Amino acid sequence: xxxxxxxxxxxxxxxxxxxxxxxxxxxxxxxxxxxxxxxxxxxxxxxxxxxxxxxxxxxxxxxxxxxxxxxxxxxxxxxxxxxxxxxxxxxxxxxxxxxxxxxxxxxxxxxxxxxxxxxxxxxxxxxxxxxxxxxxxxxxxxxxxxxxxxxxxxxxxxxxxxxxxxxxxxxxxxxxxxxxxxxxxxxxxxxxxxxxxxxxxxxxxxxxxxxxxxxxxxxxxxxxxxxxxxxxxxxxxxxxxxxxxxxxxxxxxxxxxxxxxxxxxxxxxxxxxxxxxxxxxxxxxxxxxxxxxxxxxxxxxxxxxxxxxxxxxxxxxxxxxxxxxxxxxxxxxxxxxxxxxxxxxxxxxxxxxxxxxxxxxxxxxxxxxxxxxxxxxxxxxxxxxxxxxxxxxxxxxxxxxxxxxxxxxxxxxxxxxxxxxxxxxxxxxxxxxxxxxxxxxxxxxxxxxxxxxxxxxxxxxxxxxxxxxxxxxxxxxxxxxxxxxxxxxxxxxxxxxxxxxxxxxxxxxxxxxxxxxxxxxxxxxxxxxxxxxxxxxxxxxxxxxxxxxxxxxxxxxxxxxxxxxxxxxxxxxxxxxxxxxxxxxxxxxxxxxxxxxxxxxxxxxxxxxxxxxxxxxxxxxxxxxxxxxxxxxxxxxxxxxxxxxxxxxxxxxxxxxxxx
Amino acid sequence: xxxxxxxxxxxxxxxxxxxxxxxxxxxxxxxxxxxxxxxxxxxxxxxxxxxxxxxxxxxxxxxxxxxxxxxxxxxxxxxxxxxxxxxxxxxxxxxxxxxxxxxxxxxxxxxxxxxxxxxxxxxxxxxxxxxxxxxxxxxxxxxxxxxxxxxxxxxxxxxxxxxx
Numbered sequence: 001x002x003x004x005x006x007x008x009x010x011x012x013x014x015x016x017x018x019x020x021x022x023x024x025x026x027x028x029x030x031x032x033x034x035x036x037x038x039x040x041x042x043x044x045x046x047x048x049x050x051x052x053x054x055x056x057x058x059x060x061x062x063x064x065x066x067x068x069x070x071x072x073x074x075x076x077x078x079x080x081x082x083x084x085x086x087x088x089x090x091x092x093x094x095x096x097x098x099x100x101x102x103x104x105x106x107x108x109x110x111x112x113x114x115x116x117x118x119x120x121x122x123x124x125x126x127x128x129x130x131x132x133x134x135x136x137x138x139x140x141x142x143x144x145x146x147x148x149x150x151x152x153x154x155x156x157x158x159x160x161x162x163x164x165x166x167x168x169x170x171x172x173x174x175x176x177x178x179x180x181x182x183x184x185x186x187x188x189x190x191x192x193x194x195x196x197x198x199x200x201x202x203x204x205x206x207x208x209x210x211x212x213x214x215x216x217x218x219x220x221x222x223x224x225x226x227x228x229x230x231x232x233x234x235x236x237x238x239x240x241x242x243x244x245x246x247x248x249x250x251x252x253x254x255x256x257x258x259x260x261x262x263x264x265x266x267x268x269x270x271x272x273x274x275x276x277x278x279x280x281x282x283x284x285x286x287x288x289x290x291x292x293x294x295x296x297x298x299x300x301x302x303x304x305x306x307x308x309x310x311x312x313x314x315x316x317x318x319x320x321x322x323x324x325x326x327x328x329x330x331x332x333x334x335x336x337x338x339x340x341x342x343x344x345x346x347x348x349x350x351x352x353x354x355x356x357x358x359x360x361x362x363x364x365x366x367x368x369x370x371x372x373x374x375x376x377x378x379x380x381x382x383x384x385x386x387x388x389x390x391x392x393x394x395x396x397x398x399x400x401x402x403x404x405x406x407x408x409x410x411x412x413x414x415x416x417x418x419x420x421x422x423x424x425x426x427x428x429x430x431x432x433x434x435x436x437x438x439x440x441x442x443x444x445x446x447x448x449x450x451x452x453x454x455x456x457x458x459x460x461x462x463x464x465x466x467x468x469x470x471x472x473x474x475x476x477x478x479x480x481x482x483x484x485x486x487x488x489x490x491x492x493x494x495x496x497x498x499x500x501x502x503x504x505x506x507x508x509x510x511x512x513x514x515x516x517x518x519x520x521x522x523x524x525x526x527x528x529x530x531x532x533x534x535x536x537x538x539x540x541x542x543x544x545x546x547x548x549x550x551x552x553x554x555x556x557x558x559x560x561x562x563x564x565x566x567x568x569x570x571x572x573x574x575x576x577x578x579x580x581x582x583x584x585x586x587x588x589x590x591x592x593x594x595x596x597x598x599x600x601x602x603x604x605x606x607x608x609x610x611x612x613x614x615x616x617x618x619x620x621x622x623x624x625x626x627x628x629x630x631x632x633x634x635x636x637x638x639x640x641x642x643x644x645x646x647x648x649x650x651x652x653x654x655x656x657x658x659x660x
Numbered sequence: 661x662x663x664x665x666x667x668x669x670x671x672x673x674x675x676x677x678x679x680x681x682x683x684x685x686x687x688x689x690x691x692x693x694x695x696x697x698x699x700x701x702x703x704x705x706x707x708x709x710x711x712x713x714x715x716x717x718x719x720x721x722x723x724x725x726x727x728x729x730x731x732x733x734x735x736x737x738x739x740x741x742x743x744x745x746x747x748x749x750x751x752x753x754x755x756x757x758x759x760x761x762x763x764x765x766x767x768x769x770x771x772x773x774x775x776x777x778x779x780x781x782x783x784x785x786x787x788x789x790x791x792x793x794x795x796x797x798x799x800x801x802x803x804x805x806x807x808x809x810x811x812x813x814x815x816x817x818x819x820x821x822x823x824x
Contacts, residue, residue, distance in 0.1 A: 338663070342666070356673065383695050389692045392684060581754065583753065602751070612750055
């Protein structure tokens with residue numbers, strides 16, 4: 001009954017999406033406010049029904065109704081409640097349902113908070129949103145229905161893949177989807193602008209918060225996935241340049257570029273055509289990411305589905321939306337009016353450079369991800385493109401970007417003073433150079449690369465702080481006045497600072513972890529001691545334990561430093577009976593921002609156990625950086641001028657409002 | 661600066677960056693990609709010792725030997741040929757005899773494949789796509805693999821690796 005209701009609600013949502021994708025757009029053509037307002041009610045109703053449908057699937061998983069194929073294949077009655085719920089999106093069908101639910105959520109938010117938008121813009125944007133929804137509802141209903149019943153309901157389910165039974169994975173897909181799908185809003189607005197042939201600063205002010213929100217979630221989602229891979233897969237890696245990881249990195253890079261070009265458009269009314277193109281590309285890359293992950297076209301660390309009919313369907317969606325939007329762009333972009341002028345050395349110029357480098361870096365990731373697929377289709381030859389490729393292409397493009405980053409905020413709009421900006425960055429530059437020298441002397445004989453990269457990271461961090469210090473006249477005014485000025489700065493400035501500092505912090509973590517990481521692989525018997533990076537790890541004993549749906553072998557380690565005991569670590573190996581699979585649960589101990597990491601291997605007949613022990617210096621900074629970036633985004637989002645729904649395009653409103 | 665000049669500067673800058681990127685990509689594609697082979701392809705193609713590639717196939721039953729200091733040797737077979745592989749370190753959780761596996765490394769002078777990375781598939785009924793495709797091409801494809809491969813639930817993290 002619940003399954004049928006869920007299925008029915010999904011069909012109703014499809015019907016509503018069909019109305020939403022046609023009626024309001026016809027209304028916008030005919031300038032009929034009644035028809036245009038249909039967009040609002042259908043978007044809200046669609047959210048209601050898809051929400052009901054998603055709720056039904058969650059309920060089925062919670063009740064362990066194994067007569068539903070999806071529940072049977074991915075759940076088990078003994079599974080803890082939290083994983084029964086998160087198991088809903090731990091599989092293909094459920095995660096697609098989550099995808100459309102989030103799409104409907106964003107549509108609903110635009111409908112709810114878009115009252116001050118020009119009516120026709122809202123109608124067109126929600127109409128485009130309706131097209132996307134329609135395509136994905138059809139995809140789910142025709143190829144991946146999560147509500148299918150089994151003719152002979154089994155008594156017990158097949159359990160969720162054990163590596164997915166983890167709190168990290170509970171949060172990672174929803175975050176990632178909020179990011180991916182959030183970019184659909186900027187896409188819909190871009191298409192709506194092209195349809196109307198009109199675009200202005202108010203448009204950018206509207207699109208920017210949505211982009212920012214999507215970007216924040218995507219940043220956190222990627223960081224979360226990376227941390228999950230780090231502790232769950234048991235070999236201490238946090239980024240593999242795996243195609244599925246690249247699939248989320250590409251929209252992030254394009255989205256970051258979009259975020260910056262939208263600033264230019266909002267402040268200076270320039271780069272309009274480019275911003276629209278970026279909005280289209282960003283969402284296209286999100287769709288591409290969905291295709292790569294969902295179609296099973298890649299064998300990679302996360303590809304789920306293996307059914308080719310799904311792949312073809314998503315490929316079709318991909319071609320229609322990307323091809324259609326780019327054709328519309330080619331046809332209509334010339335109708336958008338050109339914006340303000342600026343010199344190459346200016347804030348706009350710096351942001352153009354940022355965009356250029358980010359999109360080029362994105363293109364190299366795109367080539368590295370799709371080249372093996374293309375080659376296989378054309379020649380049948382199979383290759384793998386891994387970290388070495390990206391180190392040789394992506395990294396050299398990111399270096400100039402980071403070097404230029406501190407200059408951007410210090411340049412004035414329209415015409416900037418590069419020498420002035422450089423003078424203000426003297427202090428930051430000198431500190432960075434001194435630290436390069438000190439580090440190089442300290443690591444004596446090591447490669448010069450790591451100290452230089454850390455110097456660059458410090459330059460980025462200090463440069464971001466310099467910008468705030470300059471604006472609050474620190475050291476040039478009494479401290480109390482500076483503090484008051486600092487408090488009075490717009491939150492967006494503080495957001496910029498936090499985000500840029502986050503970039504530097506993440507870079508420090510990445511460089512330290514890859515350069516000075518210590519690894520020890522050995523076999524230990526109870527009583528043996530392993531020494532890693534000045535820590536002594538003693539294997540006390542090995543014990544067994546029974547979990548809810550798994551058996552577990554735990555190894556108890558006592559960790560000491562300089563003869564003093566500082567704690568215990570218990571890595572374990574879980575074996576899940578239902579799937580006859582085992583997972584390695586690594587033990588982590590944080591020392592400041594560095595970590596000790598133990599994971600277990602096989603047990604030999606003699607009772608000795610293979611262990612992998614790592615000391616990972618500064619590793620937590622890798623994820624702390626993205627958190628800072630996202631926090632910067634949040635601060636910026638809370639800025640009064642940007643608050644969702646706050647923009648008041650008084651000047652533009654007159655021109656865009658339909659005659660009533 | 662006129663609009664035209666500005667546009668030219670921007671296009672010029674973009675072309676420079678794109679040119680650099682193309683050069684980087686071409687250079688990296690020449691040096692850093694790794695080809696995939698099966699034992700049969702190794703036998704036919706004569707890959708020089710020291711050249712990195714990925715070797716895929718099934719772990720031959722009965723061939724796994726564990727030595728001292730976590731040295732392991734096993735054979736990767738594809739039905740017609742088999743190649744000895746030496747690896748030092750911890751094998752992935754789901755490494756089993758008779759299962760699909762992909763190893764990355766190079767041949768030594770004696771024709772033994774020295775692997776520094778071993779990837780195994782998580783699910784019992786599935787093998788890595790590289791392996792499946794290669795076996796399919798050679799006609800060693802079994803129907804039950806075909807069916808198993810189509811199951812919708814082959815798991816979210818199909819490959820698991822171990823690397824030194």
